[in-house]
Amino acid sequence: xxxxxxxxxxxxxxxxxxxxxxxxxxxxxxxxxxxxxxxxxxxxxxxxxxxxxxxxxxxxxxxxxxxxxxxxxxxxxxxxxxxxxxxxxxxxxxxxxxxxxxxxxxxxxxxxxxxxxxxxxxxxxxxxxxxxxxxxxxxxxxxxxxxxxxxxxxxxxxxxxxxxxxxxxxxxxxxxxxxxxxxxxxxxxxxxxxxxxxxxxxxxxxxxxxxxxxxxxxxxxxxxxxxxxxxxxxxxxxxxxxxxxxxxxxxxxxxxxxxxxxxxxxxxxxxxxxxxxxxxxxxxxxxxxxxxxxxxx
Amino acid sequence: xxxxxxxxxxxxxxxxxxxxxxxxxxxxxxxxxxxxxxxxxxxxxxxxxxxxxxxxxxxxxxxxxxxxxxxxxxxxxxxxxxxxxxxxxxxxxxxxxxxxxxxxxxxxxxxxxxxxxxxxxxxxxxxxxxxxxxxxxxxxxxxxxxxxxxxxxxxxxxxxxxxxxxxxxxxxxxxxxxxxxxxxxxxxxxxxxxxxxxxxxxxxxxxxxxxxxxxxxxxxxxxxxxxxxxxxxxxxxxxxxxxxxxxxxxxxxxxxxxxxxxxxxxxxxxxxxxxxxxxxxxxxxxxxxxxxxxxxxxxxxxxxxxxxxxxxxxxxxxxxxxxxxxxxxxxxxxxxxxxxxxxxxxxxxxxxxxxxxxxxxxxxxxxxxxxxxxxxxxxxxxxxxxxxxxxxxxxxxxxxxxxxxxxxxxxxxxxxxxxxxxxxxxxxxxxxxxxxxxxxxxxxxxxxxxxxxxxxxxxxxxxxxxxxxxxxxxxxxxxxxxxxxxxxxxxxxxxxxxxxxxxxxxxxxxxxxxxxxxxxxxxx
Numbered sequence: 001x002x003x004x005x006x007x008x009x010x011x012x013x014x015x016x017x018x019x020x021x022x023x024x025x026x027x028x029x030x031x032x033x034x035x036x037x038x039x040x041x042x043x044x045x046x047x048x049x050x051x052x053x054x055x056x057x058x059x060x061x062x063x064x065x066x067x068x069x070x071x072x073x074x075x076x077x078x079x080x081x082x083x084x085x086x087x088x089x090x091x092x093x094x095x096x097x098x099x100x101x102x103x104x105x106x107x108x109x110x111x112x113x114x115x116x117x118x119x120x121x122x123x124x125x126x127x128x129x130x131x132x133x134x135x136x137x138x139x140x141x142x143x144x145x146x147x148x149x150x151x152x153x154x155x156x157x158x159x160x161x162x163x164x165x166x167x168x169x170x171x172x173x174x175x176x177x178x179x180x181x182x183x184x185x186x187x188x189x190x191x192x193x194x195x196x197x198x199x200x201x202x203x204x205x206x207x208x209x210x211x212x213x214x215x216x217x218x219x220x221x222x223x224x225x226x227x228x229x230x231x232x233x234x235x236x237x238x239x240x241x242x243x244x245x246x247x248x249x250x251x252x253x254x255x256x257x258x259x260x261x262x263x264x265x266x267x268x269x270x271x272x273x274x275x276x277x278x279x280x281x282x283x284x285x286x287x288x289x290x291x292x293x294x295x296x297x
Numbered sequence: 298x299x300x301x302x303x304x305x306x307x308x309x310x311x312x313x314x315x316x317x318x319x320x321x322x323x324x325x326x327x328x329x330x331x332x333x334x335x336x337x338x339x340x341x342x343x344x345x346x347x348x349x350x351x352x353x354x355x356x357x358x359x360x361x362x363x364x365x366x367x368x369x370x371x372x373x374x375x376x377x378x379x380x381x382x383x384x385x386x387x388x389x390x391x392x393x394x395x396x397x398x399x400x401x402x403x404x405x406x407x408x409x410x411x412x413x414x415x416x417x418x419x420x421x422x423x424x425x426x427x428x429x430x431x432x433x434x435x436x437x438x439x440x441x442x443x444x445x446x447x448x449x450x451x452x453x454x455x456x457x458x459x460x461x462x463x464x465x466x467x468x469x470x471x472x473x474x475x476x477x478x479x480x481x482x483x484x485x486x487x488x489x490x491x492x493x494x495x496x497x498x499x500x501x502x503x504x505x506x507x508x509x510x511x512x513x514x515x516x517x518x519x520x521x522x523x524x525x526x527x528x529x530x531x532x533x534x535x536x537x538x539x540x541x542x543x544x545x546x547x548x549x550x551x552x553x554x555x556x557x558x559x560x561x562x563x564x565x566x567x568x569x570x571x572x573x574x575x576x577x578x579x580x581x582x583x584x585x586x587x588x589x590x591x592x593x594x595x596x597x598x599x600x601x602x603x604x605x606x607x608x609x610x611x612x613x614x615x616x617x618x619x620x621x622x623x624x625x626x627x628x629x630x631x632x633x634x635x636x637x638x639x640x641x642x643x644x645x646x647x648x649x650x651x652x653x654x655x656x657x658x659x660x661x662x663x664x665x666x667x668x669x670x671x672x673x674x675x676x677x678x679x680x681x682x683x684x685x686x687x688x689x690x691x692x693x694x695x696x697x698x699x700x701x702x703x704x705x706x707x708x709x710x711x712x713x714x715x716x717x718x719x720x721x722x723x724x725x726x727x728x729x730x731x732x733x734x735x736x737x738x739x740x741x742x743x744x745x746x747x748x749x750x751x752x753x754x755x756x757x758x759x760x761x762x763x764x765x766x767x768x769x770x771x772x773x774x775x776x777x778x779x780x781x782x783x784x785x786x787x788x789x790x791x792x793x794x795x796x797x798x799x800x801x802x803x804x805x806x807x808x809x810x811x812x813x814x815x816x817x818x819x820x821x
Contacts, residue, residue, distance in 0.1 A: 051513065052477075052513070054509070055481065055509060055510050055513045058507065058509065058510055059481070059484055059485070059507075059510060060484060060485070067484075067487070068484070068485060068486055068487035068497065069483060069484060069486075069487035070487070071487045071488075072366065073366045073367060073487070073488070076367055077367070084362075084363070097361065097362075097363075098361070098363050098367050098368050099368065099369050099432075100360070100361050100368075100369070101360040101361065101368075101369035101433060102369060102430075102432055102433055102436050104313075105421075105424070105433065105436035105437055105439075105440060106436055108313060108316075108417060108420075108421075108440050109436070109439050109440050109443065111316070111317075111417070112413075112414065112417050112440055112443045112444050112447065113443055115320075115410050115413050115414060115417075115447060116414075116443060116444075116446060116447040116450065118407075118410060119407055119410050119411075119447060119450060119451055119453070120450060120453075120458070122406075122407070227320070227321060230320070231317065231320060231321055234317045235314075235317055235318075238310070238313060238314055238317055242310050242314075244361060244362065245306060245310075245359075245360045245361055246303065246306070247362070248359050248360070248361040248362035248363070248368075249302075249303065249306065249358050249359045249360065249361075250303070254362065
């Protein structure tokens with residue numbers, strides 16, 4: 001089976017060679033065209049710059065109270081935001097309640113980007129199209145030496161048993177964790193929220209990983225936990241948003257209490273959403289780092 | 298509110314939900330789950346289409362507890378419904394027919410990731426189709442771009458990664474320009490909601506303020522979306538992206554993704570900015586001119602192409618030219634024709650990519666010369682491929698014929714424009730016929746004939762040819778071993794359904810044109 005697959009890989013590789021640009025023109029002419037192309041590109045860029053700059057000069061002045069964007073939309077956000085969403089932080093209320101669909105889209109951007117990076121960086125065992133010859137070609141494409149490919153799962157590129165790093169990580173790591181959780185939980189009260197808090201948590205995990213290595217980190221963070229946390233967080237996010245879109249569109253009461261503004265347990269779903277986003281972002285940061293380090297989470 | 302108005306929301310969210318679930322499923326389960334969800338979305342869109350067509354109106358749907366300028370909203374009408382039906386049908390049939398073939402292209406453990414990408418892409422296309430808000434449109438453009446990049450890259454050959462990077466850079470340029478356009482428009486009008494923007498733009502035009510800025514906004518948005526759709530001077534990413542990716546990816550990318558951007562552009566032109574502003578800026582003439590050039594150049598490039606799948610990809614450039622030409626003429630008939638061509642081309646192109654996958658061994662593109670007499674070996678695929686080729690060329694009874702007829706009919710009566718349009722249509726059709734019928738003829742060259750010509754060749758050539766034939770023979774016998782999945786019932790059902798849909802577009806074009814016209818009427 002394996003040999004058959006290797007033969008099957010051939011046409012693909014043969015195919016990759018013969019696709020360079022035009023190929024019709026002789027070399028000299030092509031070189032000249034290249035320089036013409038560069039000049040034209042530079043002129044285009046300058047033209048584009050001038051055009052956009054003139055357009056900007058004629059735009060409504062920033063901060064003018066008669067500007068078209070200073071209209072009923074912004075007014076309602078500022079005046080009624082607190083009553084309608086229960087979030088002291090108007091920005092949180094805006095992105096997670098008023099325009100929650102856009103934000104849901106944005107978190108899907110993050111999700112799909114994670115998936116793409118995973119496809120690219122995760123090294124799975126043999127099987128499928130990942131047969132020897134094709135990985136060979138991708139190795140060549142990236143100029144990765146075989147030894148580097150084989151030994152990704154080690155600490156060749158990192159300082160080993162670095163005392164300074166370990167001691168300081170021991171002190172800093174708990175503080176980072178607490179701060180990250182604080183930023184996430186207070187997203188609707190003060191500046192911050194799921195994205196920023198999750199990034200802080202993720203940075204904490206990355207620090208822990210580089211100080212203590214994979215063996216110790218895997219006690220609390222491994223492929224399985226990452227997968228489960230991501231799945232649960234995204235599902236809760238998706239389902240709670242579905243619930244609020246559905247009730248909103250059908251003019252039903254959502255039945256979720258908004259609480260006292262300013263308390264941690266307030267502003268309805270925003271807190272839940274912030275926690276979900278924070279967990280997803282933290283796991284994403286950690287898994288990117290792990291993928292780059294050794295090709296699997 | 299009627300329950301059926303929830304359907305757009307259901308279809309978007311179902312796809313998202315499916316994507317999330319797929320991240321923990323195994324390969325087979327992920328594939329079947331995706332198929333089930335896409336089928337459900339198809340049914341939902343069909344029901345919505347039936348309902349909105351009988352209703353004759355359109356509706357808006359709050360995404361959340363707040364009305365439109367504050368919250369998000371989506372909009373459904375029969376044009377949106379039929380476009381969603383088209384997207385989900387193509388996606389469902391592509392996954393159904395190509396599901397076996399991709400097993401050879403994707404690593405086992407990454408197959409579920411591939412289906413996540415398929416689901417997210419479908420949901421973003423649906424959201425782009427239903428959206429009533431420019432910024433929501435932008436967010437889902439982003440998802441679409443990254444998912445498209447992943448779809449190309451999933452083969453993980455060096456070349457496909459290079460292609461994916463190129464696709465990403467060019468597409469990001471497109472979305473960047475679009476985003477600048479949205480920002481400028483927001484500063485000028487103070488709104489992101491399409492219907493509010495239209496009012497403000499009307500006001501701006503009547504007072505005559507910010508004329509130049511409006512033109513720049515229109516230009517930025519048009520160029521941004523044209524880059525992503527692959528209109529002629531921005532087409533450089535197309536041949537590799539379609540030719541290098543696996544069966545499902547190339548079928549989805551060519552027939553739905555680029556069409557989603559065009560649909561959004563139509564929505565921006567006729568719903569957001571209004572015909573008055575568009576006509577004043579003269580952008581329609583640019584669309585028309587670029588469309589004409591694309592029609593000719595795409596066909597010429599395809600004619601010169603040696604590699605089979607890249608040839609099909611180049612023909613997409615020409616077909617996108619047809620659509621932009623229709624938009625560029627700007628009348629209601631012409632836009633109807635352009636939208637009809639979106640459907641006709643989408644269904645045909647996915648048919649071509651999928652049915653040709655059998656004789657090109659999945660995604661490994663072959664030179665056109667290697668196709669000779671393969672039609673006897675893979676009879677059914679070759680037959681379906683030929684029907685697709687006939688449809689693109691514009692044979693009667695098939696979808697391509699009707700759309701060319703409509704485009705030609707819409708062009709008549711527009712002064713000098715009509716002669717250019719008709720001439721370009723004629724030239725492009727002839728070129729189409731030359732390069733597509735050439736492949737059909739190659740496929741059905743009788744085997745004996747091929748051997749005879751080999752024998753009569755000169756001695757020097759003889760050795761090479763003999764070797765060639767021998768290679769072909771061994772390759773062919775291997776292929777039967779290699780691709781056992783190609784003859785499975787789901788593949789046959791998938792391509793048969795695509796062929797039938799092509800005939801449906803050709804034979805029952807009346808109701809479809811009715812739906813499009815009615816949808817355009819309630820658009821404004």
